[in-house]
Amino acid sequence: MPLGIQQRLHSFADEADARLHKMLAASPQDETKLLSAVQYSLLAPGKRLRPYLVVRCCELVGGSRELAWPVAAAIECVHAFSLVHDDLPAMDNDDLRRGRPTTHKQFDQATAILAGDALVVLAFELIARHVVDAAIASRLVLELSQATGWAGMIGGQAADLEGEKSPPAIDLTRSIHDRKTAALFSAAARMGAIVGRGHEAQIAAVGTYGRHFGHSFQIADDLLDVISTAQELGKTVGKDAHAGKQTYPASVGVQASRTEAAAARDRAIEALSPFGDAAEDLRELARYVVSRVF
């Protein structure tokens, strides 16, 4: 009997963490507060969902897992960077993340700002250093920078903060989610297929999966902030509503949010149809993420 998705994710996270740890150990620097903060932020407990998408989409198009690791690590660096900066007092002001003090609470604000900066730059360094085919490396840098920059995640975070000044509205919420969350999931999937030398149609298909998966993930995240306890979630709950964030539950209510999450899940699964059984774990993943809010 095949492993369930939760066991697969757990086992994958162990492998990914070992890779991330090794990568940081190879850093040219002596032990400094900055390096400690980078390690603390990147190696914090996490599901490593974005690296999972990179690695599995690479394998799905016939690439080896070995090719995918530097790209997976780069995506996780960008994700960790976004968490560290989003948690800052001037942004979402969170003290707790994945059950531990946030980076600026564990160290200090200056170190957290610089650790985030170092992580996002490290992402590009990893691609340029380890992806041997230069045409692929350059394309990956373009994909990652677009998904991360002002048109993507960083622009989405800015819109998220601005959105606190407007009443919750579904169109604005969807557009923020698309840039803040779905862009990086889509890039993770696409970059996996690119480094695995997939065809353009395959790259587009997994990108569509990643995009809809990202939406379902963020709607579920919005819902968990409403329906969970802090102990279950490992971070402060009810903060979105308190901050007046644009969220699905605030825009359309809990039940309609569940329906939207399920619809995004179904669109994600539909995008995988060209891959047949080989993509079953990615379908399971989409089901699992949404099942947490039902």
Place this chain on the structure above:
Amino acid sequence: MPLGIQQRLHSFADEADARLHKMLAASPQDETKLLSAVQYSLLAPGKRLRPYLVVRCCELVGGSRELAWPVAAAIECVHAFSLVHDDLPAMDNDDLRRGRPTTHKQFDQATAILAGDALVVLAFELIARHVVDAAIASRLVLELSQATGWAGMIGGQAADLEGEKSPPAIDLTRSIHDRKTAALFSAAARMGAIVGRGHEAQIAAVGTYGRHFGHSFQIADDLLDVISTAQELGKTVGKDAHAGKQTYPASVGVQASRTEAAAARDRAIEALSPFGDAAEDLRELARYVVSRVF
């Protein structure tokens, strides 16, 4: 009679600003606070010394100026990013920069953090998008990420903040300057020669120039903080000593700092000897930067 270096720089800055402006105008986004903050930070009045090094080192090895612009813009994005984040209250807490309110004073802290983030990511996007030769693009991404990341500028800024806790010492000061300032000047020169398809010896020579130029520039900057008025400098003066920064004047005094700046200038000029008369403006530039503190 050829133009003096100050006139050349002035004329170059106009050309560079027009390029930067055009590049930001081509952004896919509507007008947002984030984009305004990015424009405010990147288009702030400045000498554009790093872009000058990129463009002139490209031309010096026989490359066309047109090839160099995206790389020059990328370097200026990284520089602008570093200014915006360094000025934040949690870091150097500066209200004034180039004679204007710093980005977090003009907008707010969250927007300044995100504008810096967007700028550093934009740097990599510009290279990946506009440098057509993928092998060169990938090498440029590696050069820029190394000079910018934890082993370079960002690590130098972290060491600079940590250094406030120790008595001024010349070895520590030199090491901070090397990472915080000289690494990016060296990268600017090297990247110009790389995009211009220079030989390895040429790339190394301009890199050495940029490294020593960067040291002379930073020593002069330390000195200006001691010997200038705010009106002359366009930013708050005397802040280094107040913060207990590791600087040359604090470590070895004003006169010995001048001697060190001149020695770095001479090493920079020496590195240009393979290029003969074609590099005269870069020699003049090195002389000019140091002349401001004599």
